[in-house]
Amino acid sequence: MFDEYRQFYRKESDVDAARNFLKERIERNESEIFYTKNDDGSMTGFVQLYPIFSSARMKRKWLLNDLYVRKPFRGKGFGVALIERAKQLGRETGAHSLALETEKTNTIGNSLYVKTGFEQSSDWNFYDYTL
Numbered sequence: 001m002f003d004e005y006r007q008f009y010r011k012e013s014d015v016d017a018a019r020n021f022l023k024e025r026i027e028r029n030e031s032e033i034f035y036t037k038n039d040d041g042s043m044t045g046f047v048q049l050y051p052i053f054s055s056a057r058m059k060r061k062w063l064l065n066d067l068y069v070r071k072p073f074r075g076k077g078f079g080v081a082l083i084e085r086a087k088q089l090g091r092e093t094g095a096h097s098l099a100l101e102t103e104k105t106n107t108i109g110n111s112l113y114v115k116t117g118f119e120q121s122s123d124w125n126f127y128d129y130t131l
Helices: 002-008 015-027 078-092 107-115
Strands: 032-037 043-054 059-069 097-099
Touching: 002 015, 002 059, 015 032, 032 078, 043 078, 043 097, 059 078, 078 097, 078 107
Parallel strands: 059 097
Antiparallel strands: 032 043, 043 059
């Protein structure tokens, strides 16, 4: 499913590399991953969060870096459930906030984030520098 997610963002399929990437994150305790299942036990979606910190607030933040729901299960509450679980993690760890970014063209994701209480920042500019 992680490989499907990467393909959604126009990356070439590489199941072995995807498996190794997730394995490293889990073994190094570098991220938190939650997933949802359908009634038949098949995985329907996942969310992956990375810890970051706010020096000014002296608190943890969580970067909601990956959220994916398989196409047949979209619009059925799995995305909302995953976001609610991410919020629960934030509360459990005393975090200040959850941060995320998505493509402007991701209309489904953008709608979901607003629906679940995320607000688009008008106060901050976000920049990327590709190495």
